[in-house]
Amino acid sequence: MTPLAETGAQLADLLRGARVVLLDFDGPVAHLFAGHPAPDVAAAVRQFATVRGGDFSEIRTDDPLVLLRAAYRRTPEFGRDVEAHVIEHETRAAAVAAPTPGAHELIRTAAATGRAVLIVSNNSARAIRTYLARHHLTDDVAQIIGRPFGHPEQMKPDPHLLHAALDIARAAPTGAVFIGDSITDAIAGNAAAVPCIGYAKDPERAEGLADADAIAVIDDMHALAEALRR
Incomplete structure (x- = not known):
């Protein structure tokens, strides 16, 4: 893990200025293919x-x-x-995806603390809407920026989706934070100048995210919800 993720206080400092929370979907929010591999x-x-x-x-x-x-x-x-x-x-x-532990808490906490939550994903918006509706999260997510149909070149690691999210939220990169679980997420975040927090399910993934210059790496989404409440 990177030093910035070592304590809840440090994570809270990182999130304090973020009025917009950008979330990758598959990984940070849900294990999309858990039930349909x-x-x-x-x-x-x-x-x-x-x-x-x-x-x-x-x-x-x-x-x-x-x-x-x-x-x-x-x-x-x-x-x-x-x-x-x-x-x-x-x-x-x-329709059968497994929630990532702590992800729903993070989304609801971010919305409850006045932050705009946007899902920014290489997956289709239709699939994400299906998941959010199933878990009664639709009202807590301001916008879904999914894969643009017919334009695979705009998927991450290209920063296009993140730029679109910032435009929709009318936010500067410094007023946002992006949580992703892949090297491509970190690359896209850096290209868009949005601080990227990496979510890693294992040490190998954590090392890759740190090497890709994620500003912090966590292994528990609950930590982000707790940090937002500080």
């Missing part, structure tokens, strides 16, 4: 692509979004067909 989704995407004349056999991944990017490299039309299929699976996954 990503390898199964990737297999379904491969089969869908094969039926339509696409071949992903040389792409070794269980990440549906890697396959989505590959589909758009083939042709925009093929990419849109594959993306529509991915959205169906993301939405199905969201």
